[in-house]
Amino acid sequence: xxxxxxxxxxxxxxxxxxxxxxxxxxxxxxxxxxxxxxxxxxxxxxxxxxxxxxxxxxxxxxxxxxxxxxxxxxxxxxxxxxxxxxxxxxxxxxxxxxxxxxxxxxxxxxxxxxxxxxxxxxxxxxxxxxxxxxxxxxxxxxxxxxxxxxxxxxxxxxxxxxxxxxxxxxxxxxxxxxxxxxxxxxxxxxxxxxxxxxxxxxxxxxxxxxxxxxxxxxxxxxxxxxxxxxxxxxxxxxxxxxxxxxxxxxxxxxxxxxxxxxxxxxxxxxxxxxxxxxxxxxxxxxxxxxxxxxxxxxxxxxxxxxxxxxxxxxxxxxxxxxxxxxxxxxxxxxxxxxxxxxxxxxxxxxxxxxxxxxxxxxxxxxxxxxxxxxxxxxxxxxxxxxxxxxxxxxxxxxxxxxxxxxxxxxxxxxxxxxxxxxxxxxxxxxxxxxxxxxxxxxxxxxxxxxxxxxxxxxxxxxxxxxxxxxxxxxxxxxxxxxx
Numbered sequence: 001x002x003x004x005x006x007x008x009x010x011x012x013x014x015x016x017x018x019x020x021x022x023x024x025x026x027x028x029x030x031x032x033x034x035x036x037x038x039x040x041x042x043x044x045x046x047x048x049x050x051x052x053x054x055x056x057x058x059x060x061x062x063x064x065x066x067x068x069x070x071x072x073x074x075x076x077x078x079x080x081x082x083x084x085x086x087x088x089x090x091x092x093x094x095x096x097x098x099x100x101x102x103x104x105x106x107x108x109x110x111x112x113x114x115x116x117x118x119x120x121x122x123x124x125x126x127x128x129x130x131x132x133x134x135x136x137x138x139x140x141x142x143x144x145x146x147x148x149x150x151x152x153x154x155x156x157x158x159x160x161x162x163x164x165x166x167x168x169x170x171x172x173x174x175x176x177x178x179x180x181x182x183x184x185x186x187x188x189x190x191x192x193x194x195x196x197x198x199x200x201x202x203x204x205x206x207x208x209x210x211x212x213x214x215x216x217x218x219x220x221x222x223x224x225x226x227x228x229x230x231x232x233x234x235x236x237x238x239x240x241x242x243x244x245x246x247x248x249x250x251x252x253x254x255x256x257x258x259x260x261x262x263x264x265x266x267x268x269x270x271x272x273x274x275x276x277x278x279x280x281x282x283x284x285x286x287x288x289x290x291x292x293x294x295x296x297x298x299x300x301x302x303x304x305x306x307x308x309x310x311x312x313x314x315x316x317x318x319x320x321x322x323x324x325x326x327x328x329x330x331x332x333x334x335x336x337x338x339x340x341x342x343x344x345x346x347x348x349x350x351x352x353x354x355x356x357x358x359x360x361x362x363x364x365x366x367x368x369x370x371x372x373x374x375x376x377x378x379x380x381x382x383x384x385x386x387x388x389x390x391x392x393x394x395x396x397x398x399x400x401x402x403x404x405x406x407x408x409x410x411x412x413x414x415x416x417x418x419x420x421x422x423x424x425x426x427x428x429x430x431x432x433x434x435x436x437x438x439x440x441x442x443x444x445x446x447x448x449x450x451x452x453x454x455x456x457x458x459x460x461x462x463x464x465x466x467x468x469x470x471x472x473x474x475x476x477x478x479x480x481x482x483x
Contacts, residue, residue: 006081009060021059024052029074032313034176036384046384072316148187149326150319150357151180154312158188161308162197162293169289170282170307172272172296176385177469178358179312181297182270189266189295198266198293204234206275207421207468225276226269228284232256235267253288261290271468272298314355323357324349327364331448338368345372352379358467359385362392365450370395393473394481396449407434408442412451415466416474425454425462 013022020042027033027041038049053070062073161171173181189201206226229249236252239259259265267285275281279302285294296302301309315323324346332339342349342364352375353359363375375395382388400409411434415423428439443464446452453465 003081006060006077010082013056013059021052021056024049025056028053028056028071029078032311034314034385037176069317148183150315150323151184151187154184154310155188155191158184158310159191161310162188162192169292170286170294170296170304172298172302172304172307172309173312174296174298174301174309175312177299178356178385178389178467179314180357181299181312183357184312185268185270185295185297189268192266197264199263200239200265202235202238202265202267203270204231204238204268205270205420206231206273206278206281207271225274226281227276228281231269231275231281231285257288257290260288260292263291265292266295267292268295268297270297272296272302273300278302315357316355317350320350320353320355320360321346324360324364327361331361331365331450332367335368338372341372342367345376348376352376354385354388356385356388358469359388359392361450362389365448366392366396369399369449389469390473390477393470393478396451397474397478405442405445407438408445410434411439411442412446413474413478415452415464416471421466421468421471423464425464428464 012018013025023042024038027038033041035049035053036046038044038053039046042049057070057074060074060077062070158171158173173185175181192198193201204226232249232253235256239256241252241255260267267289269275269281269285272278272281278298278300282294282296282302282304301311303309324342328339328342332342349360349363353363363379367375370392375392378391379388382391397409411428411431414428414431425443428443429436431439434442443452443454447454451466451470453467455463455465
């Protein structure tokens with residue numbers, strides 16, 4: 001497209017008659033929002049946002065098929081003919097200031113490692129074990145990724161903020177589920193801790209917890225959201241403050257504030273969207289920070305009054321390629337054939353997973369179990385990220401049923417109903433009707449399918465971790481689907 005033709009189409013799109021398309025374009029290119037986020041921002045359904053994106057692409061004459069390719073094509077046009085139009089930095093790499101021929105091509109897929117599989121569960125070998133005050137900190141015990149990759153740009157920006165703007169005390173990492181917000185936060189604070197920027201890391205979760213209640217006739221599940229008092233108690237526990245402070249929340253908060261004022265600590269609230277009142281909680285914690293800082297992860301934008309908000313976006317195609325190759329090495333080491341099949345179809349896998357790390361991990365892990373071609377064909381028609389995960393989890397559930405893997409399902413549902421997303425492995429051995437070998441075998445199956453992750457909790461016990469999507473599906477969605 002020539003410059004004059006592009007500018008004419010650009011001005012046409014800005015006209016009042018195209019106000020809705022113009023709003024979608026700005027959200028899609030300037031703010032790098034997904035279809036679902038655009039729909040919420042404009043109070044429309046997702047299909048409307050997707051259709052408008054298609055209309056915009058057609059308006060500018062792009063013939064790219066996938067949404068990521070369409071967006072990158074538009075980015076190239078804007079960077080070439082209209083550099084004043086602000087493009088979100090997360091959706092274009094350095095090469096877009098040139099022409100499309102500058103685009104780097106993905107490397108040729110390498111042969112997949114065929115490392116032998118032992119009888120032991122293949123737990124990642126580089127888990128950090130940082131002992132603090134005689135115990136392992138929660139942020140270390142909950143670390144469930146192996147090799148952290150594909151977020152170098154994001155880490156660079158986040159580290160720059162901590163070096164240049166940490167005086168504002170508060171940093172928020174936000175974005176839709178399955179993008180790796182918690183893993184990115186883990187990696188960031190690990191780097192900062194090893195630089196001795198903080199005396200101690202204090203990690204608490206705002207994840208919704210389940211508990212049993214009784215109305216005299218039946219047992220029911222209720223949800224509990226993190227409140228200010230819960231947060232203060234959690235911080236006190238992480239700081240190993242005397243137990244008697246629990247009897248007096250005001251005194252406990254005073255002692256926490258004293259520590260935060262004396263030395264620089266880093267407080268993290270993971271999953272802030274599940275707090276009872278996120279803004280009220282932030283405001284309260286900000287008042288006791290002293291010399292310390294507060295990091296947050298959330299699926300929703302918080303709109304901080306002061307602080308730095310960083311939106312984590314989907315991975316671009318090159319980063320997706322790198323991430324998938326790493327997943328193949330981790331998950332397909334014992335099956336060269338399926339690893340090669342995924343590598344040969346890697347472009348289709350990238351397109352189907354829409355730059356979402358959790359989606360890539362699940363698809364690679366479950367490719368053999370579910371059948372790669374069948375899964376890819378089905379996922380081509382899935383546009384909503386929640387539908388994507390629901391489809392994979394439902395297919396896994398059906399295959400486990402067909403294989404009579406009752407123990408696996410029983411343990412998975414048990415884990416999903418725990419009050420925390422992390423459960424000590426030793427707790428599983430309390431089942432009366434499942435022996436230790438069956439439990440160990442079930443853990444291996446769930447780990448290979450990426451239904452769980454396993455990390456070191458202490459030197460003798462392992463921690464079984466679930467992603468919140470997995471827990472929610474097997475705790476709530478599956479029950480509704482089967483009812």
